[in-house]
Amino acid sequence: MAEYRLATPLREEDVRKLNIEDVVYVSGVIYTARDMAHKRLIELAERGQKPPLEMDGSVIYHAGPVARKLDGEWEIVSAGPTTSSRMNRATPLLLKYYPVRMIVGKGGMSREVAEALKERGAVYCHYTGGAAVLAAKCVKRVARVEWLDLGMPEALWVLEVENFGPLIVTMDSRGNSLYEKLELEVRDRLRRLLKW
Amino acid sequence: MHVSRKINIYRTILNPFDRPCLRATYMKASIIEEVAFQLIKRASIVLPKDVKVALQKAYEEETSKLGKTQLKAILDNVTAAEQMGRPVCQDTGIVSFFIRGRSLDYKNFEEALRRATIRATREVPLRPNAVHPLTRKNSEDNTGAHIPGITHIYEDADHIDLVVTLKGAGSENMSALYMISPSEGINGIKRAVVETVASAGGQPCPPIVVNVGIGGTVDLTLKLAKIALIRPLGTRHREGEVAKLEEELLTLINSTGVGPMGLGGKITALDVKIEYAHCHTASLPVGVNIQCWADRRATARIYPDGSWELLS
Numbered sequence: 001m002a003e004y005r006l007a008t009p010l011r012e013e014d015v016r017k018l019n020i021e022d023v024v025y026v027s028g029v030i031y032t033a034r035d036m037a038h039k040r041l042i043e044l045a046e047r048g049q050k051p052p053l054e055m056d057g058s059v060i061y062h063a064g065p066v067a068r069k070l071d072g073e074w075e076i077v078s079a080g081p082t083t084s085s086r087m088n089r090a091t092p093l094l095l096k097y098y099p100v101r102m103i104v105g106k107g108g109m110s111r112e113v114a115e116a117l118k119e120r121g122a123v124y125c126h127y128t129g130g131a132a133v134l135a136a137k138c139v140k141r142v143a144r145v146e147w148l149d150l151g152m153p154e155a156l157w158v159l160e161v162e163n164f165g166p167l168i169v170t171m172d173s174r175g176n177s178l179y180e181k182l183e184l185e186v187r188d189r190l191r192r193l194l195k196w
Numbered sequence: 197m198h199v200s201r202k203i204n205i206y207r208t209i210l211n212p213f214d215r216p217c218l219r220a221t222y223m224k225a226s227i228i229e230e231v232a233f234q235l236i237k238r239a240s241i242v243l244p245k246d247v248k249v250a251l252q253k254a255y256e257e258e259t260s261k262l263g264k265t266q267l268k269a270i271l272d273n274v275t276a277a278e279q280m281g282r283p284v285c286q287d288t289g290i291v292s293f294f295i296r297g298r299s300l301d302y303k304n305f306e307e308a309l310r311r312a313t314i315r316a317t318r319e320v321p322l323r324p325n326a327v328h329p330l331t332r333k334n335s336e337d338n339t340g341a342h343i344p345g346i347t348h349i350y351e352d353a354d355h356i357d358l359v360v361t362l363k364g365a366g367s368e369n370m371s372a373l374y375m376i377s378p379s380e381g382i383n384g385i386k387r388a389v390v391e392t393v394a395s396a397g398g399q400p401c402p403p404i405v406v407n408v409g410i411g412g413t414v415d416l417t418l419k420l421a422k423i424a425l426i427r428p429l430g431t432r433h434r435e436g437e438v439a440k441l442e443e444e445l446l447t448l449i450n451s452t453g454v455g456p457m458g459l460g461g462k463i464t465a466l467d468v469k470i471e472y473a474h475c476h477t478a479s480l481p482v483g484v485n486i487q488c489w490a491d492r493r494a495t496a497r498i499y500p501d502g503s504w505e506l507l508s
Contacts, residue, residue: 129401
């Protein structure tokens, strides 16, 4: 359970060093993306077009922030993680087309995503579910927002963050998944607990 | 509004002999609306004391390092939400009210609770979560058909206790109803509850609160689980046998190793609460309602003269 402080853009060699159960704090720029933004990113890549963001070494955060405009500047009110499994289908393609290095969300992702992370050299990190105010406090500034036509939660928010975390590496770049490991342990305990 | 004329079936189920009563407290709708608004606002920002105590205790007792990081983040978030006056979680949930008292002027009451919900959505603000189930069109104000939910629990008192709960989808989605064989008995109940929790894993944002309805008919079973939801953490059922089952279930759940946020550890649940009803000799329904760590509820007592106090 080592602790790391990383700055964006993330370098592949730094990400490949991470193991499951490591704790990470990220500073720099992160992008929020949910179902609709994933769909659009993939469509762009398949048409050979470029997205409005630099994807090399990027961090994708599964979140639909609540934002408000104060004196012409966006402010993030809350930005807790959303359930990542909804992006299970889109993520292998996202990782195929873009050099994303880290995905942050809650609840974990599928075996297919674990394989895609391994292929790309990226990790999945867990952020505490419901910790919406804590996440908002790490956001220093909204650098910009793209695709607001998708609606506030689905838009691509470009957030400048400082020590965004604690993020727990739960799927590393070697195909390991803490979720799979824990599920087996829980199943094993259940068999013993419910034996009567 | 035509919506307000719908029949509240649960009122009928829980209190079949309830009749409009002349002694009933026909409180002013404006007072009900104001109290309900204050309760929604408080529930969204400040967790009840019993929940904060339980989370603190969980943090102290958790031995897994990863689990502790999650409980620390939760406690920090709870404090930050209070300090900044912001909703504790971005999913401010579906609004439900529970009214404990005598019969009341139902139409006025429902209208007042609806107006309070609309106002809270705009002013707190709450995230607009209520959508039509088929078209998925968002009402944008957290109200709609049968929403906010209202449950009337009869109690022979001059005052009314008004409770609001805000329940997010992450935990509600992990709820379950089982029709188990009566011959499976208490072991069958335990299996149903523990398996629901284990297969949900980290998805409902543990440490969770597990509210269980046992017996009744299917509608009542789940309603009983919801009535268990408004009972504070750390309080046991008034009947020893049920209290014992609550404790046994809590021990079992916390032996699964799911842990805070499903990252492993010994604190999977903060508490288990049960309510029961008699059921058909040939059935044994078990309703399991899962509540995330952000167990948002607020309670006020309203007196016949219109004065009121916050209970939790």
